[in-house]
Amino acid sequence: MTISFDNPNWWLLCVVPIPILVHLVARTRPAERLFSSIALLRELVRLQSSRTRPKDWLLLLLRTLLCGCLAGVFLLPNLGGGADGEGGRALVLVLDNTASMGAADGQQVRMNRALSMAQAAVQNLAPHDLVNLVTLAGYPRFVFERPESARPLIVRELARTASQPAAAADVSAALQAACSQVDNLPDGVNGLVLLISDFQSDTMKEAVAAIENKASIRCVNVAQTTAVENTALTAMTLTPARPLPGQKVTLTVTLQHWQGAVAREGAQPLSVSVNAGNLRLSQPCELDRGKQKKVQFELTAPSTPGDWVLTAQTEPDAYPEDNTRNLVVPVADKLDCLAIATDRVQLGFMLRALENTPFLRTLYLPSMPETAADFVVWHSPTLADVPSIRARQAAGETVLIVPDFEKDTALLPLLSGKDGCIAGELRNDGGNWKVDFVATDDPSFSLFERAALENLGNAGIYRRLGADLSSAAAGAEVLIQYRKESADSVPVPALLRKPMGRGELLIWNMPVTARDSRQGFSPLYLPLVAEQLLQARGTSDEAEPVAGQDYLQITIPSGVDVAELRLLAADGTECPLVFQGVVARSEQPAVPGVYRWVAGDTELQTVAVNFPREESDLRSFSPNGSVYVQNAHSETQISSFGGRVALWPFLLAAAFIFFVVESLICRKPAEHTKSDLLP
Amino acid sequence: MGQAPTILRPEDMARLANYRFAVRMMAEGWLNGRHRARGRGSSSDFLEYRAYAPGDDAKLLDWRVFARTDRLQLRTFEHETHLECHLFVDSSASMAFREYASISKLQYASHFAACVAWLVVRGHDRVALQLFDEKVRHFVQPGTTAAHLNRCLSLLEHNTAGGHTDLPQALGRSKGLIQRPVTLMIVSDFLCDMDALQAALNPYIHLGCKVVLVQVLDRGELSLSGQGLARFVDMESGERIICNPDELRNMYSERMRAVQQRMQAMCVARGMLYLSTTTDSSFYPLLDALAR
CATH class of the missing domain: 3.40.50.880 (Class I glutamine amidotransferase (GATase) domain)
Known part of the structure; x- marks a missing residue:
């Protein structure tokens, strides 16, 4: 066990003797008094000292300990963590912030729990320790190319991180890259990959199973239950795919139910509603638990060409993001x-x-x-x-x-x-x-x-x-x-x-x-x-932009002023754009919703981005193989990562106790018996 | 001719006019005088009858009693003798301490000794003076004349405090100067070892001396004054000690009171007279106590 200190400003302790020196130099000298005989005084002082000396020693001890504890609190010591990492430690934090992490699981949202644990792990690092953060939503995003000594930046990044309505892609490559970063650390640096996830998708399962150096990775499962009951709209299909104006079409809405940790029998009564412009249709249905069901609506395409937005909804459940789905159908006269x-x-x-x-x-x-x-x-x-x-x-x-x-x-x-x-x-x-x-x-x-x-x-x-x-x-x-x-x-x-x-x-x-x-x-x-x-040919939303991965983009039509080109979300907010030649794209990957490309007053294109259907399956699994998986239920478990324990709270408590004891001792007056005063 | 001593002020002499130096105990002089002595003497005051023993002076037989009772009875009378008072004045450096009063302990003791000497001489008794610290500085042989008194007063007036206090040693050195039972009056602050003092006084008590201890203290020595940390410097040894009078005040007062009580008890047990005073108070109560 070793003790390390987190406070980089430890040298400020050098100024502690300054007030002591000032006190010693500037203190008031005792007045000199001539006295007939100090024999009696000396005797009394000796008597008093014999009485107060243990108390004085005790006070000195308490005050020394108090000052030591306060200095220790200032230094932010940590116990342990340096088993074979004399050169420091490196933590590559792989944080699953896909859509499933936004599900309410037990008393807490999975993402909140994951962030708490990630922050606890980062806070537990020493300032000189290396750290890197990888988020998996959409595609892997590494904050640094290699672990850096930038703990505050990672903490700020974690504060900004939230669950994104996107699936994970290239998880295997991300984990391999993270493990590679740990493997390529300088000599003496003890590295670890900390994967915090709900282990919900098969992608994650396969990626963890494919890791070669399983000793360098540690998985933390933030899922409180093995499965969360969920119902989702997984697909919308229109037949024909591109209707002509006024043509009768068939909209097929696909619903899927996933059982929770405790499987229930019977059908779940639901109602599916479809918004098609000003038209709203609703249809009750019974969805067998754990099964899939298709509900069809007969519609008539608008009489004017243009993008036709169809929105299907069902009752929101524990995970309401996937209970809405959009489909943009181009209605063209040719x-x-x-x-x-x-x-x-x-x-x-x-x-x-x-x-x-x-x-x-x-x-x-x-x-x-x-x-x-x-x-x-x-x-x-x-x-x-x-x-x-x-x-x-x-x-x-x-x-x-x-x-x-x-x-x-x-x-x-x-x-x-x-x-x-x-x-x-x-x-x-x-x-x-x-x-x-x-x-x-x-x-x-x-x-x-x-x-x-x-x-x-x-x-x-x-x-x-x-x-x-x-x-x-x-x-x-x-x-x-x-x-x-x-x-x-x-x-x-x-x-x-x-x-x-x-x-x-x-x-x-x-x-x-x-x-x-x-x-x-x-x-x-x-x-x-x-x-x-x-x-x-029926439509499929496969061609839509994938939430969290694809950027919304458009080839700027001729005659359109670039300055007037805007991308508007459903609520009217304008999305920032990036222009690459004749292509304009959104600055951030798409999130679910309906977006409109507008040039001035002209509507150019409507795009629907839907919730990734694979994220609706909220069943969690434990990775196979020799990967260590910790089902963390509290931040304290993760904060003890690496066997490192922050000592400053204990020192602060000890300082407080010393202060109280010292106050009690100082309040108690010295007592002398009559026999002490007899000559 | 030297200047007349001023230590004995006319107002003091006027006030002391009605005083008579007579201690409560009987004196043991070898000359006839006005003071009662402990034995039988030749004065006119009848003392008692006692049975005749071979060797008794036949002149003292009361023949009338023999005629009535047919028993030989001696008729004894009180012995009246003179008084020889030896004044021991402590002149050590500690006697120069002065805090509450306008005069130092030495000045106070000198005034008191001067008054006593004047009273003794006025009563046609003999007075001796000894100024001491750790040793005997000055010794004036007993005498009864005015010139002798003047010499004593002059010594007291020009006496200065200095040296260490060692009363037992001074008493030991003075032992050879006193061969007969006398009245021994020691004026000091008695800031010394009590057991050593007692041991030093024992020879005088065994000799039959009447010992009067007059303790002169400043009120600042009875109760420690001042606030905050102070460095106390011993006036005799120059030693220093740092302490807080606030913390020691109560203990000091109690301890001083205990010292005085012990001294009182010692004096009572040894048949000595113990008088204590402070420099801010008059010494006439002391003279009253001596005359009582």
Whole structure:
């Protein structure tokens, strides 16, 4: 056990002798008096001394101890903590401030408990000890690149830290980095990673399990109970995803219930309400405990284009942040369609067909644009275009490919993930090839209820042949196929659909020629198909900014004055912006809510940021492996971290006791007996 | 011719005119005088009858009693003798202490001794004077003349305080100067060892001397005065001690009272007369006590 002193101003103790010296120098000298004989006085003084000497010694002892204790209090001593860290200690504080830490757990919010413990751990460090702080909400944020001797700064940072409505990302990397900081400390410095969390998400569990040097980490679980009962709105889906003005849509709200520490049976009565502009719909439901349930609302899209904000709510419970969810639906009178082709002739055909479609806003760009579109028609893509196509599908776009089998290199990588090409040819045997609709129950064909599909089927068109197209398209669905030549022949797909990513891949295996310009006969039915597919695709909030991680950003439209560009929260407060070229983004990561990009009086875009659904699961777990997990229930437990105990409270109490005892002794008068005074 | 001593003031002499120096106890002189002696003498005052014993003076037989009773009875008379008073005046440095009164203890003692000497000489008795500190400074042989008184008064007037107090030693040295029972009056502050004093007085008591102890103190010595820390300097030894009179005052007063009580008890037990006074009070009560 060693004693260390926290007060850096210990040298101020050197001034303590100054008042003593001043007293000794400036004290009043006793007056000199001639006396007949001091024998009697000497005898009395001796007698008094014999009586008062033990008391004087006791007083001297008490006063010395009192002064020593006060000096000790000034020095802020600590006992222990220097087992093998003669060069000091280093503490890397990994603080989980994700959304689940804001849940009320027992009598206290988890985050408050975590902050108390973190502050206790930091306060327990000596001033020269090293410390660093990592917060996990959104993405790991290190205050310093390596532990620094800046305890007051960390304390201030902790005072500013709060639970953020965000999930944790890259926790494993953060813990590894923290452990790396501890491992790379100078010789003689004793380091420790202190992870304070509720250990709620699987991410945390996996991250802790993946730590290699488990001896350098210490986990503190601030969850008071193993699970907190919670109900959350986990998803909102609108079908179709991008409705046209006045179109009837279906909103599906997904509710999820998590059991608490004590599982309960039965259903939980709830009411789900949806705010859609001025319309408010409410629907009662019974949610089975521990189960998921979907509640549907039939709505009509606004009659004017624009962003349509849908807000779903349910009764708030112990964790009310996740009982509200927003969905921003763009209502457009036209769908964005991109046409990409290297063959100018083919591009001309396509554009002519697309531009005649009233609900499509066709855009032709010579190169691959960054702009997102609802529908992309891509003529003769090559292998180099595969990454772009996949990126667009991942973003939720529907990409319709019109392959050129004579020089195709993209289909096989897109369909099966293998390199190679699907060779084919354009056959025109003088006859007209007819097609069969093999998936008439597919929502894609609901559009053709009022159209004569027979016109297409009996049109008699050229046939493109793609060898191995059927076998390569595993998992794809054939919507239209060429009529079989014979009973034994393999049917050739005319229109294939394969879901990929969040979008879809359509392969149009029909020639596009000048003859096909007539709608109804032309393979340029494809805009109609596209519209139907888009309508069938339900929205998902996956594309929304992730709370705590993503920044809200917008590409500044041309003609917009940057000075007028503002980002407004739902309550009208303005969010600070950062401009990077033509992109404006919020200064801070998004927190749940509805935000509006506004330029002057013009509303540019509405964005909804929702509560991370994984944070609604408030079950806590204990990390596996040899990681030491402390279920701390009080700050005193964490303050004894490292075996270090602050001694100044004890010294202060001792000083007070010494003072009281001294006062009592001084108050008691000296007593002399008669016998003492006899000569 | 020297200047006449002023220590004995005319007003004192006028006031002492009606005083007679006579102590309560009988004197043991060897000359006939006015003072009763402890034995049988030749005065005219009848003392008692006692049975005749062989060797008794036949002149003292009361023949009338023999005629009536047929027994030989001696008729005895009181013995009247003179008085020889030896005045011992303490002249040590401590006698120069003065705090409350306008005069020092030595001045007070000198005045008192002068008055006693005057009274003794006026009563045709012999007076001797001895000034001492740790040793005998001056000794004036007993005498009864005016010149002798003048010499004593002159010594008292020009006496100065100095030296250490050692009364037992001074009494021991004076032992050879007193061969007969006399009246011994010691004027001092008696700030000395009580047992040693008693031992020093024993030879005089055994000799039959009548011992009178007159303690002269300043009131500041009876009750410690002053406030706050003070450095007390011994007037004789020059030693110093720092103490707080506030803390010692009560103890000191009680202790002084106990010292005086012990001295009183010692004097009573040894047949001595103990008188105590302070310099701020008159010494005539002392003379009254002596005459009582």
